[in-house]
Amino acid sequence: MNIKNVNGKNVAYLEGEINAQTGAQVKAEINKLLDKGNVVILSFKSVVYMNSSGLREIIDLFKTASKNKKEVSLCDMNSDIREMFSFTGLDKVFKIYDTEAAAIG
Template sequence: MDLKLDHRTEDRLTIVEVEGEIDVYTAPRLRELLIDLVNKGNFHLLVNMEKVDFLDSTGLGVLVGGLKRVRAHDGSLELVCTQERILKIFRITGLTKVFGIYASVDEAKEAHGRDK
């Protein structure tokens, strides 16, 4: 399955919807989107990975790169993910300590107090 990307902004939070496989072939598209969002002043990103079928270390690198960029602007990049097979790769690499990972978009928004 190819990679489908979409995004919307709610209040100051930009929600990036990702669907499909994030690997060495498709990850550059996600990287370009994250860079473009940051360049346009979106510094609080929430990447919804609930429809991601596959994620490898290339995809992790893109997410870490995005995190680095938003942090340079005192921003945030957090994730929505409940799939065990995706969470496993975050655990193996220790990245669960780096990213805020939420069970749903609403939970993430609530954590930020942005749904008020």
């Protein structure tokens, strides 16, 4: 996972498969980022596969961030990944942007 600072916001570029194992790694790294800053944007552009275990890790990350008044937003999802969020109603929970530029604002 690459991380870039764009206009003062950290953008984390997730890659490949998000499952229980990789999702937990993502969660740990993003939590470290949120210790130093208030906002992290997760880019799903290079995510090919994701399952419910991976999704649970992303929810868990959001839960910790919300508790600490930090912001995690998501962007650049392909239609299949986006559908997972809408099927579970999680598109109402997360701030999801079509593009990285829109997420950065």
